[in-house]
Amino acid sequence: MSSPATATRDVYELGEVPDLGVIPERMLAQLIRPERFGEPRDAFKEEAVHVPELGPHDVLVYVMAAGVNYNNVWAAMGIPIDVIKARMKKGEKEPFHIGGSDASGVVWATGKDVTNVKVGDEVVVHCGMWDHDDPFAVAGKDPMFGPSFRIWGYESNWGSFAQYTKVQDHQCLPKPAHLTWEEAAAYMLVGATAYRMLYGWPPNVLKPGEPLLVWGGAGGLGSMAIQIARAAGARPVAVVSGDSKNEFCKKLGAVGVIDRRKFDHWGKLPRWSDDIEYNLWLKGARAFGAAFWEALGEKKNPTIVFEHPGETTIPTSCFMVETGGMVVICAGTTGYNATLDLRYHWMRQKRLQGSHFANDEQCKGINDLVIAGKVDPCLSRVFEFRETGDCHQLMRDNNHPSGNMSILVNAPRRGLKNLAETRAAR
Numbered sequence: 001m002s003s004p005a006t007a008t009r010d011v012y013e014l015g016e017v018p019d020l021g022v023i024p025e026r027m028l029a030q031l032i033r034p035e036r037f038g039e040p041r042d043a044f045k046e047e048a049v050h051v052p053e054l055g056p057h058d059v060l061v062y063v064m065a066a067g068v069n070y071n072n073v074w075a076a077m078g079i080p081i082d083v084i085k086a087r088m089k090k091g092e093k094e095p096f097h098i099g100g101s102d103a104s105g106v107v108w109a110t111g112k113d114v115t116n117v118k119v120g121d122e123v124v125v126h127c128g129m130w131d132h133d134d135p136f137a138v139a140g141k142d143p144m145f146g147p148s149f150r151i152w153g154y155e156s157n158w159g160s161f162a163q164y165t166k167v168q169d170h171q172c173l174p175k176p177a178h179l180t181w182e183e184a185a186a187y188m189l190v191g192a193t194a195y196r197m198l199y200g201w202p203p204n205v206l207k208p209g210e211p212l213l214v215w216g217g218a219g220g221l222g223s224m225a226i227q228i229a230r231a232a233g234a235r236p237v238a239v240v241s242g243d244s245k246n247e248f249c250k251k252l253g254a255v256g257v258i259d260r261r262k263f264d265h266w267g268k269l270p271r272w273s274d275d276i277e278y279n280l281w282l283k284g285a286r287a288f289g290a291a292f293w294e295a296l297g298e299k300k301n302p303t304i305v306f307e308h309p310g311e312t313t314i315p316t317s318c319f320m321v322e323t324g325g326m327v328v329i330c331a332g333t334t335g336y337n338a339t340l341d342l343r344y345h346w347m348r349q350k351r352l353q354g355s356h357f358a359n360d361e362q363c364k365g366i367n368d369l370v371i372a373g374k375v376d377p378c379l380s381r382v383f384e385f386r387e388t389g390d391c392h393q394l395m396r397d398n399n400h401p402s403g404n405m406s407i408l409v410n411a412p413r414r415g416l417k418n419l420a421e422t423r424a425a426r
Ligand SMILES: NC(=O)c1ccc[n+]([C@@H]2O[C@H](COP(=O)([O-])OP(=O)(O)OC[C@H]3O[C@@H](n4cnc5c(N)ncnc54)[C@H](OP(=O)(O)O)[C@@H]3O)[C@@H](O)[C@H]2O)c1
Pocket: 069, 070, 071, 189, 190, 193, 215, 216, 217, 218, 219, 220, 221, 222, 239, 240, 241, 242, 245, 260, 308, 309, 312, 313, 330, 331, 332, 333, 334, 355, 356, 357, 358, 395, 398, 403
């Protein structure tokens, strides 16, 4: 990796923008180390580390802002996997994790075989990584199913909670020009995940007029799902806890909102042979189904249920989804044991589909919707670099605001949209 001009110091301050393409020896980063695994507020710490080397298809991005996602809550706690140990087992040397799976910034250097971006391009980064020679990618199949697929800034090191991040060329997409750095860093991971969940599993894809249920409608994924559904002319009903989230979801395009605090049948499904417990559960699930009809304004079941809470909600999701419909799930925030009544599942020929992040086309799909102004990043709160642990703690405690959060990395303040403005701002 070569730099066109010489760095004037070993490490630059945050926001002290070097000349385009100038790369210092070291950079500031928010590191997680195994000895700090635990509550996110304590797990992240600012340190100076070397700037990563690039391979032929890699790109070095000067990070202006980074998005906050749940995956680095898990990374900070070291559960369900120790991401550092997992990488070191595969031969990587660094005994630390630089997280961050969303970024906006400027291309600062490129590997020798990169052709799709050049130094100076303003980009957003998606978090899907796979080996260039992965047989799935080479054969033109969905690389999401390939053996080398991994999430940048979670399963890979060198994420966006640092002054520079190392990404693969295909991860870079044009930054929507109308967005600030902090807005542009906020939507890609959740937006692309939601896009694949709603468009990636034919024939169960979004269709105009069709009702769907969106869990956590005011959350990162949910706020994207509502807007993607609205853009398709579908009719999303959002589930939330808390009155303040109703209006938020409606503004995004939800046709109705259900407050989950009014129900108490959550958790694993009782055994079918236990009449009393099972009937109690059924009563709760039916009442929730009736709340869906009321919120929709019509006695119709959702053809898609957008799932991520997992253990506590999946019995209800599988029960209420329409015959031939799909429950699509990308997480198990409340637990990983899924229970469902198979009688309804086979007789009504329902589908329970796992889904994970997105491929290049699906990332472009959400980016195009954002560029067209049809999906807003729903940025609710912006943090300073030193607050990286604090904002992950808010997320861990479910005390974070509706929508998405981001962190200013090299951008010296909010409201800046391009490199020229950013230089002038300091
Ligand atoms: N596989 C993937 O590619 C992928 C991608 C993105 C995210 N994820 C995962 O998806 C999950 C959600 O991510 P996110 O960014 O949307 O998080 P988020 O912004 O925290 O939103 C999650 C929402 O879930 C709702 N919720 C919390 N506890 C619940 C419960 N017991 N029952 C029902 N709803 C509950 C909350 O809304 P209310 O309290 O208002 O109901 C919250 O707003 C995380 O586990 C994350 O790691 C996976």
